[in-house]
Every structure is written in C-alpha cells, then in structure tokens.
Amino acid sequence: MLARQRQAIILEEARRSGAVRVSDLVQRLGVSDMTVRRDLDVLAGRGLVEKVYGGATTIGDRSTDEPGFEAKSVQQQDHKEAIAARAAELVHPGSAIGLSAGTTTWTFARALAGIADLTVVTNSVRIADVLHESPQPGRTVILTGGVRTPSDALVGPVAVQSIRNLHLDMVFLGVHGMADGPGFTTPNLTEGETDRALMESARKLVVLADHTKWGTVGISTIADLADASVVVSDADLPDDARATLSEHVGELIIADVPSNPEAGE
Amino acid sequence: MLARQRQAIILEEARRSGAVRVSDLVQRLGVSDMTVRRDLDVLAGRGLVEKVYGGATTIGDRSTDEPGFEAKSVQQQDHKEAIAARAAELVHPGSAIGLSAGTTTWTFARALAGIADLTVVTNSVRIADVLHESPQPGRTVILTGGVRTPSDALVGPVAVQSIRNLHLDMVFLGVHGMADGPGFTTPNLTEGETDRALMESARKLVVLADHTKWGTVGISTIADLADASVVVSDADLPDDARATLSEHVGELIIADVPSNPEAGE
DNA sequence: CACAAACCGAACCTAACTGAACAAAATCCT
DNA sequence: AGGATTTTGTTCAGTTAGGTTCGGTTTGTG
Incomplete structure (x- = not known):
C-alpha cells in the first residue's frame, strides 16, 4: 500500500x-x-x-482557543452535527434555500440528505459536491459563480450578481464571529460581500454558530444580530450570550448533543 | 510490446x-x-x-469518479494535446478568455500553464481545478454559476446570466459534433444554451475539435461554421472536411502530432 | 498521591525507491 | 549495409519510507 x-x-x-x-x-x-x-x-x-x-x-476553527481541553475539537464536531441536525428541521420540503461556505454549513449540507424537492444555492464547490453525493428526487443544486478563495468560497462580482437574481425562502449562514454590536462577522472582506448578497436575497436568515463563535469579531460585518430570524447554537453557549441573542434575534435555538448531554465541562 | x-x-x-x-x-x-x-x-x-x-x-483525491469524463485512449489523447498546444499559441498574455466544458478544453487548460496575466472564465469545475493547480502570477479564474450536469458542466439560467455580463477576447469551445449545415453541435440542450451564451460574449470564437467530430451532429446547434474565427483540428481530418471548413470558417489550423510525442514540453 | 498504561517524539537502522549516467539492444533512415 | 536514433536494461550513489527502541510525558485509576 x-x-x-x-x-x-x-x-x-x-x-x-x-x-x-x-x-x-x-x-x-x-x-x-x-x-x-x-x-x-x-x-x-x-x-x-x-x-x-x-x-x-x-x-475546526481555532479562533477562540482555550488551552487545557484536548478533546475540544471532537466535541466541536459533535456540536456542529447537533446544530446541523436541529437546523435541518427548519427546512421544509419543496423550499429553496441558500448555504454559505464554511465547515458548519458543510456539516449542515450532509444533514439535508433526507429532505425531498429542495433547491439549494451555495457558493461552495465542496458543499455542492456533498449535495451531489446523495442525489434526491426533485433536488436541484445551483452553484453561484465567482472566483474561488483558498477557503473554498466563490466570491466577487460574478458571485454577487448571480445571487442577486435569485430569491430564496431561507439562507443558512455559517459565520466566523458573532458579538453584540458588530453582529455577525467574517474575517474575509469579499466573502463578507458574498454572504451579504446571499442574505439579502432570502426572506429568512438562519445563522449557524457554535458557542466558540461568541465574542469573536471579524473585519467584515455580514448582518446585525437583529437581522437573523433564527440563530442555532449549542448547549455550551454562555448565559450572557443567550440573553443578548434572545433579546435581539428572532429566535434562539440551542441544539443538545444527543448522546451524553452532561459531558460538557 | x-x-x-x-x-x-x-x-x-x-x-x-x-x-x-x-x-x-x-x-x-x-x-x-x-x-x-x-x-x-x-x-x-x-x-x-x-x-x-x-x-x-x-x-485528484477528492472527486475521483466522474461519469462521462474519461480520456478515451492514449492515441486520441495525442491528438487532443497537439490541438491544445497549437490553440494555446493563439492566446496572448493579458487577455481574457472563455473555456467551455469538455475533455478537449480540459487538455487545453493544461496547455495554458505558461501564459501569464490571464483571466479565464469557464463553466467546468474540473477545468477551474486544473487552472488552480499551477498558479500563475496575474491569473484569475472565474467559475460561472449554474447547475452541474453529469458531464461536469455548469448550465442553466444562472450560468447564462453570469456569462452575459462578461466580455471576453476569445472563447475556446469544445464541441461534440461539426458538420456542414448543422454547424457546431452538442447533444445536450442546456449545455448548448450555455455554450451559445459563452460564444456570444466573446469577440472571437475558436473551436477545438479532433477529426472524430466531423460528421457528428448533436441535437443542439451552438454556432454555424461561419461563426468560428478559427477551428483547430488534427492531421487525421479527411480532405472533404478540410475543404468545407476552409470555405466557411475564418481559419483552419491543423495540429500535427509531433513524431516524438513524449519529448514534448 | 502514586502507579500503570497509553502516548509521544527523537534517534537509529534496514530495505526499498529514486534519478543520473552509461551500456546494450532494437529500430529507423538513407 | 552502416550509422543515427530511440528504447530498454544495468549500475551506482543518494534519498526516503517504515520499523524498532528508548526516554520522557500525559492520562486514568486505585
């Protein structure tokens, strides 16, 4: 071998x-x-x-790195899967949704396997690949155009333009940071622009963000907290974050990791 | 042996x-x-x-199996490479070009390795991958959006729209068939539509077609023979085809397979 | 807290792999 | 036929992958 x-x-x-x-x-x-x-x-x-x-x-994202917890990344994946599964419940068969690029949305894409008659728009080739892996009847996968970034997002004028002509029921955004004030942010300017276009073309914005994203601020703001109809996060989200989010966003959903709920800290 | x-x-x-x-x-x-x-x-x-x-x-470690995307034989590959190398001579550094999806254009994309300051638009994810493999200074690769066909072409309204807003110096089209009368054709309707859009956004059309394409007619016409500024084919193209093509297209280029194909750059 | 078990990286060694250069065989060309 | 060219095989020196050992660290358990 x-x-x-x-x-x-x-x-x-x-x-x-x-x-x-x-x-x-x-x-x-x-x-x-x-x-x-x-x-x-x-x-x-x-x-x-x-x-x-x-x-x-x-x-995983190492933006907020707490030393001392080795197995953190493993749990992170658990959290992401829990978030993805919970968020997938929000998707109605027959609807048209958008997915931004990122590892969280990538996990989310895999959770969409069972839902029929879905039209999915994404600016990530990898996410499109995932959606093609398990073909569903009535499923359409639309890739936005654009220039490919190292982080596998299609961005730029072509991406923005192709998104502007589409109208979606919901868009699922994976973000790099969320905080009171700056709102939902990403460290990449052009990716932020594309995400913004994606958000604006949808009637409903769902943000997928595990607890490590809270307090992180990227250079580019995608949306204010108030713009999000739903935020899906995990059980390790601290209380102050829950309070702030509940106050501003439409709905805050906490996804429990199924197998061992107490194992957290 | x-x-x-x-x-x-x-x-x-x-x-x-x-x-x-x-x-x-x-x-x-x-x-x-x-x-x-x-x-x-x-x-x-x-x-x-x-x-x-x-x-x-x-x-390619990610997507190994792609239906409809297999080099036929080693011999055919020689012809394609000769055509690709000859066609690459037509490309000026600093220009903006378009590439349709297909195995011939895929080979052509590899032949572009040495040319600097190129902006390339394509509706094939695999061609975009090839172009990313050998990064050149000043190179930009733009992927059109759209829905991915089994033959790895992005097609549909999103693809057409994103192409329409771009203006290219030359477009290199790989076709499935060419014949007097029907012109350049493809068996896929939506792919034909996309190729047509690509062609219309360019000032100059170059068709890449090995000799096996002559006489084949697909359901969808992309362009008339007269629309092609240049057709690049190989030495096995029969005489009647050469005569007909020379009469209609701007220029007919026959790429010779070098006697020592291995040594080639 | 102490101990055992698992884990880690560094160092070392063998076997396999590699390209370069050269030699031999086959093929081509006039 | 005879020289030129191409293809293939062989030798050789340098490199790399992979196994093993060893001392130190981390983790779990009594």
Whole structure:
C-alpha cells in the first residue's frame, strides 16, 4: 500500500467521523504507530487534520482557543452535527434555500440528505459536491459563480450578481464571529460581500454558530444580530450570550448533543 | 510490446484501482523498473496520473469518479494535446478568455500553464481545478454559476446570466459534433444554451475539435461554421472536411502530432 | 498521591525507491 | 549495409519510507 493511499484512507475516515485514533489506524492499516503518526504529520502539515493527543481531528476553527481541553475539537464536531441536525428541521420540503461556505454549513449540507424537492444555492464547490453525493428526487443544486478563495468560497462580482437574481425562502449562514454590536462577522472582506448578497436575497436568515463563535469579531460585518430570524447554537453557549441573542434575534435555538448531554465541562 | 501499449495498460490499471505501484508493474509487464518509471513520467507529464513514492495515483483525491469524463485512449489523447498546444499559441498574455466544458478544453487548460496575466472564465469545475493547480502570477479564474450536469458542466439560467455580463477576447469551445449545415453541435440542450451564451460574449470564437467530430451532429446547434474565427483540428481530418471548413470558417489550423510525442514540453 | 498504561517524539537502522549516467539492444533512415 | 536514433536494461550513489527502541510525558485509576 502506498503512503498516499494510506493517507487518503485516514483523511476519509477523519472526515467521516470527525476524528481518528492512532491505535485504531494501526489496527486497520496494519502498520506501526510511528508510521501512522508520520502520516498524520503530513496531513496536518497540509492543514487537512489537526493532531491531538491520541490521534487527530478534522480541522475546526481555532479562533477562540482555550488551552487545557484536548478533546475540544471532537466535541466541536459533535456540536456542529447537533446544530446541523436541529437546523435541518427548519427546512421544509419543496423550499429553496441558500448555504454559505464554511465547515458548519458543510456539516449542515450532509444533514439535508433526507429532505425531498429542495433547491439549494451555495457558493461552495465542496458543499455542492456533498449535495451531489446523495442525489434526491426533485433536488436541484445551483452553484453561484465567482472566483474561488483558498477557503473554498466563490466570491466577487460574478458571485454577487448571480445571487442577486435569485430569491430564496431561507439562507443558512455559517459565520466566523458573532458579538453584540458588530453582529455577525467574517474575517474575509469579499466573502463578507458574498454572504451579504446571499442574505439579502432570502426572506429568512438562519445563522449557524457554535458557542466558540461568541465574542469573536471579524473585519467584515455580514448582518446585525437583529437581522437573523433564527440563530442555532449549542448547549455550551454562555448565559450572557443567550440573553443578548434572545433579546435581539428572532429566535434562539440551542441544539443538545444527543448522546451524553452532561459531558460538557 | 510498444511503449504506448504499456502506458495504456498502466493507465487503465491506475484508473481501475486508484493507484499502481512500480514493483507490481515490473512483474505484470515484464520490464525493468526504470522503464516503468519512464512510462509513469510520460503519463504524469500529461497529467493523467500523479507520481508518488513507490508508484503513482490517479489525479485528484477528492472527486475521483466522474461519469462521462474519461480520456478515451492514449492515441486520441495525442491528438487532443497537439490541438491544445497549437490553440494555446493563439492566446496572448493579458487577455481574457472563455473555456467551455469538455475533455478537449480540459487538455487545453493544461496547455495554458505558461501564459501569464490571464483571466479565464469557464463553466467546468474540473477545468477551474486544473487552472488552480499551477498558479500563475496575474491569473484569475472565474467559475460561472449554474447547475452541474453529469458531464461536469455548469448550465442553466444562472450560468447564462453570469456569462452575459462578461466580455471576453476569445472563447475556446469544445464541441461534440461539426458538420456542414448543422454547424457546431452538442447533444445536450442546456449545455448548448450555455455554450451559445459563452460564444456570444466573446469577440472571437475558436473551436477545438479532433477529426472524430466531423460528421457528428448533436441535437443542439451552438454556432454555424461561419461563426468560428478559427477551428483547430488534427492531421487525421479527411480532405472533404478540410475543404468545407476552409470555405466557411475564418481559419483552419491543423495540429500535427509531433513524431516524438513524449519529448514534448 | 502514586502507579500503570497509553502516548509521544527523537534517534537509529534496514530495505526499498529514486534519478543520473552509461551500456546494450532494437529500430529507423538513407 | 552502416550509422543515427530511440528504447530498454544495468549500475551506482543518494534519498526516503517504515520499523524498532528508548526516554520522557500525559492520562486514568486505585
């Protein structure tokens, strides 16, 4: 087996379940632990996974990095999946929705598998790929045009223009930061512009943001807190954030991680 | 056994299982390891496989299987490469060009590697990927929006609209058929519509079509023969086709397959 | 708190892989 | 036929992947 193939398997496994263990991979691949670690080093060097004690996880956002909690990223993925599942309940069959680029919306896209007659507009090639993976009857996937950023978002005039001519029922936005005052923000100016266009073309704005996003501020404001009809977050969202959000946004939904609800802190 | 045959076998094997290793091929083909490596060099130079330590893998780790997107044979590939190289000479640095979806234009995109300050518009995600692979200073790649067809073309109103607002110096069209009367055609209606929009937004139309396309007629006409400023084809194009084309199109360019195809840049 | 188990990286070593250069064989061309 | 060209095989020195050992760290458990 070529090193490349092994790394591809590891990456696939990591993407599928959010995390991999060195010991499991040693079993599964029939190589030594050091080889597995070296493979993880390669993948980590390319920014595809993040090494943690005992294995590696898919890359999450490290904007608010609290030291001392190793398994945080694993939970993060749990949270994202919980948020995605909860948000998917808001989607009605037959509606037209928009998805911004990002890891949270990417997870959300996978949660849409069971919903029929959906028209989905997205500016992320990867999200379009996910939606194509499990074809549904009556599903249409529209990719906006534009120039592709390193973070896999299509942006620029072409993207904005193609979005402006569409009218959606709901748009699901993954954001990099949310805070009282700046509102929902992203660190990338052009991506912010595209997200703004996406938001403006929808009647209803749903923001997907796990608790780590609270307090973070990116340079570009996408929308005010008051613009969001719904914000879906997870149970680790602190009380002050809940209070502020409840006050400003239409509805605040807290998604519980199903399996072990108490495991948090 | 001819080198060509060997390479075809290697390519087939690689496509079948995703990867090949040098040591296996030495066994299977009964040649030395160096010969296998040289074959892999050739295939890698054409972008058909990627050399890795111990062997080679098929290109592209994310979307390996795309229906309708397979290079027919190694020979056909020679012609396509000759056409692509010849057509690339028509491209001036600093210009804005368009590329339709298809295997011929995909090969053409690879031939653009050395040209600086290019703005490229395409409705094929795979072509956009190719252009991103070898980043050039001053290069911009714009993806049109739209719905993705099985043959990897973005089509539909969104695609057409985003194209209409752009103005290009030249557009390079890969077609499925060309014939006197029907002109340049494609078997897919919506793809034809998109190609038509692409053509209309450019001042100059260049059609890339190997000799097998002559006499084939698809349901949807993209353009008349007279609309083409240039047609680039290969040396196997029959005489009657050459006569007819020369009569109608602005210029007919015949790309010769170099006698030593491997050495080529 | 102490201990055991798992985990980690560094260092080392072997086997496999690699490209370059050269030699031999096959093929082509006049 | 005979020289030129291309293709393939062989040798060789340098590189890389992968296994093992070892000392140190982290984590979990009594």
